[in-house]
Amino acid sequence: MSKQISGIVPIVAATFTNSGSLDEDSFQSLIRHLLTTGASALTLFGLATEFYKLTDNDRARMQTLLLAETCQSESAAGIISITDHSWEVACQRAHDAEAQGADGLMILPPYFLGPSEDAILEHLKRVIGSVKIPVIVQYAPMQTGVRLLPEMFLKLRDALPNADFIKVETQPPGKYVSQLVERSQGTLKSLVGYAGVQMPDVLARGAVGIQPGCSFTEIYMELWRLWQTNKNAFLVLHNKLLPYISYWMQGVELIVKVEKVILKRRGIIASDYCRSPCYTLDEREQAQIEQFMSDFAEWLQ
Numbered sequence: 001m002s003k004q005i006s007g008i009v010p011i012v013a014a015t016f017t018n019s020g021s022l023d024e025d026s027f028q029s030l031i032r033h034l035l036t037t038g039a040s041a042l043t044l045f046g047l048a049t050e051f052y053k054l055t056d057n058d059r060a061r062m063q064t065l066l067l068a069e070t071c072q073s074e075s076a077a078g079i080i081s082i083t084d085h086s087w088e089v090a091c092q093r094a095h096d097a098e099a100q101g102a103d104g105l106m107i108l109p110p111y112f113l114g115p116s117e118d119a120i121l122e123h124l125k126r127v128i129g130s131v132k133i134p135v136i137v138q139y140a141p142m143q144t145g146v147r148l149l150p151e152m153f154l155k156l157r158d159a160l161p162n163a164d165f166i167k168v169e170t171q172p173p174g175k176y177v178s179q180l181v182e183r184s185q186g187t188l189k190s191l192v193g194y195a196g197v198q199m200p201d202v203l204a205r206g207a208v209g210i211q212p213g214c215s216f217t218e219i220y221m222e223l224w225r226l227w228q229t230n231k232n233a234f235l236v237l238h239n240k241l242l243p244y245i246s247y248w249m250q251g252v253e254l255i256v257k258v259e260k261v262i263l264k265r266r267g268i269i270a271s272d273y274c275r276s277p278c279y280t281l282d283e284r285e286q287a288q289i290e291q292f293m294s295d296f297a298e299w300l301q
Contacts (some may be wrong), residue, residue: 003077003103005134005165007224008039009191010214011046012066013259014054016273022058024065026269030214031069033268034076037217040209041077042070043106046193047143047252048213048259051083053275067101077103079136085110087126098131106136106167111144121152128160136165136191139176143169143252150179157188167191167211174201181206195245195255196220199238203227213255215262218299244292253279261289266300 012034015026034042044066045051045059054062063080070078080097082105084090094105107127109120128135137156141147156163168190170176177190190207192198199210212220219241226234248255257279260272281289293300 003041003075005041005077005079005104005136005191006189006208007210008037008217008220009041009043009079009209009211010034010039010217010220011043011048011193011211012214013048013256013263013269014050014058014062015260015269016271016275018271018273020273020275022061023270024061026271027062028065028069030263030268031066034214034217035069035073038221039076039217041079041104042066042214043079043081043211045081045083046106046138046211047140048256049081050256050275051081063097063100067097070103071101079104079106081106081108081138082127083108085112087123090123090127091130094127094131098133102133104134104136105131106138108138108140109144109146109148111146114145117148117152120146120148121156124156124163125159128156128163132162134162134164135160136167137163138167138169140167140169140193142171150176150183153180153188154183157184163188165189165191165208167193168202168207169193172201173198173207174205177202177205177207195249196223196238197242197245197249199223199227200235213259215259215266215268216296216300219296222299240295244288247288251279253277257281258285258289261286262293262300265289265293 015023017023067078080102082090082094168176173192180188191209191211192202192207193211196210196212248258263269264272
């Protein structure tokens with residue numbers, strides 16, 4: 001694959017009208033905006049996409065719109081997250097995404113009703129083995145309740161050369177990143193989500209990128225640039241951002257709502273509507289967003 005997955009890889013938000021239907025115009029506007037930021041890839045149907053609230057028709061249209069744009073990009077990869085619990089369904093969805101032009105996949109291992117480790121490994125092998133494009137396995141034990149040792153991912157990488165990445169969302173993620181890097185001798189690459197809260201630690205441990213939300217990608221791009229060029233300036237900017245993202249990452253629905261409010265304030269999407277159940281911001285939280293917009297105005301024009 002000519003497109004590289006590293007650096008900043010935002011998760012694309014789902015955009016809805018005020019009545020709760022899919023807003024295709026806003027979604028296309030968002031994608032086109034993100035492609036101007038320099039992000040190495042855009043990921044669709046992560047937790048920040050509210051994948052668990054989408055209809056099949058929503059998913060099909062969003063996937064078509066995103067891949068139509070990323071297929072025309074010379075540098076930004078289009079990554080589709082596969083969240084189905086049955087490998088029979090997940091394999092078909094993975095095959096369809098690859099055929100439609102996806103540059104990579106992200107797979108959320110099955111977790112409903114507590115499948116065994118063998119069943120999870122079988123699922124991952126089946127889905128990853130059904131495609132040739134690079135695959136990110138999303139390891140999110142806090143959200144799914146599924147806990148896996150690094151050795152499982154090492155076995156997966158040995159069996160399937162396109163099992164290239166693990167999105168590490170353990171809390172904290174740093175030690176797990178170190179274990180993956182050291183035990184695979186660098187062949188298994190780590191990405192980290194959680195809004196980049198632990199960005200300094202995980203990058204120092206060998207993570208190759210961050211998968212945050214998408215409402216202030218420009219700030220993350222600046223952090224990535226500074227990490228490579230000026231570590232002290234990186235820490236200053238990250239410390240300035242940290243109080244905000246630490247608060248917002250106290251809940252998935254909280255940060256999803258905040259991201260949409262910021263996108264609307266920036267004029268990128270028309271509505272900050274979230275399908276129910278969703279988080280309702282109080283006056284103090286709204287004021288916090290306004291302060292954030294002021295503090296980081298340089299990157300949020």
